[in-house]
Amino acid sequence: MNTYRKTSGSIFLAMAVLALALGGYVNAQAADLQIAPDQAAITPALLKAPIVFKGSGFTPKEIIVVEMVIPKGVQVKGVQEGENVGLANGNADEAGKFETKMGAMATLNTLFQVGWTPLIKPDFSKASPLPPGQYEILATGVESDSVGKAMLTILPPPPPEKK
Numbered sequence: 001m002n003t004y005r006k007t008s009g010s011i012f013l014a015m016a017v018l019a020l021a022l023g024g025y026v027n028a029q030a031a032d033l034q035i036a037p038d039q040a041a042i043t044p045a046l047l048k049a050p051i052v053f054k055g056s057g058f059t060p061k062e063i064i065v066v067e068m069v070i071p072k073g074v075q076v077k078g079v080q081e082g083e084n085v086g087l088a089n090g091n092a093d094e095a096g097k098f099e100t101k102m103g104a105m106a107t108l109n110t111l112f113q114v115g116w117t118p119l120i121k122p123d124f125s126k127a128s129p130l131p132p133g134q135y136e137i138l139a140t141g142v143e144s145d146s147v148g149k150a151m152l153t154i155l156p157p158p159p160p161e162k163k
Helices: 002-027 104-112
Strands: 032-036 039-041 052-056 063-069 084-091 098-101 133-141 147-155
Touching (some): 052 084, 052 133, 063 098, 084 104
Parallel strands (some): 039 147
Antiparallel strands (some): 032 052, 063 084, 133 147
């Protein structure tokens, strides 16, 4: 009888752990994410016309966090290897849709990777822009854990204009 209790207790505990683990997995839904433009060169034009993130499939009224997955070998100032870097955030509407733009600070710190003067002005002479390539972008719902994924292509800088 004692062996039966231990065995059934172990089985119950294993099932409870499995249910908790799968509960988080089942609740996380795939959402949709679009980026406009989805290809961009790192130029001052990004400050005038920022990258826009749009998505759907989130819980109504939840906060959405937009992050860039930094590939191995690429360094972003202030970000540890293996960490994602925040680009924007927004709120889903009643239909679970959101739209937000990449702010100037995120553009300067992440894409341009500028230095800063003592007067807190961007120092482009110390900039080390992200290298050209494809970067995965994630939009995650804070409450639902729903995730939308899209790719942003960083293009090589345009050739300098001839004078």
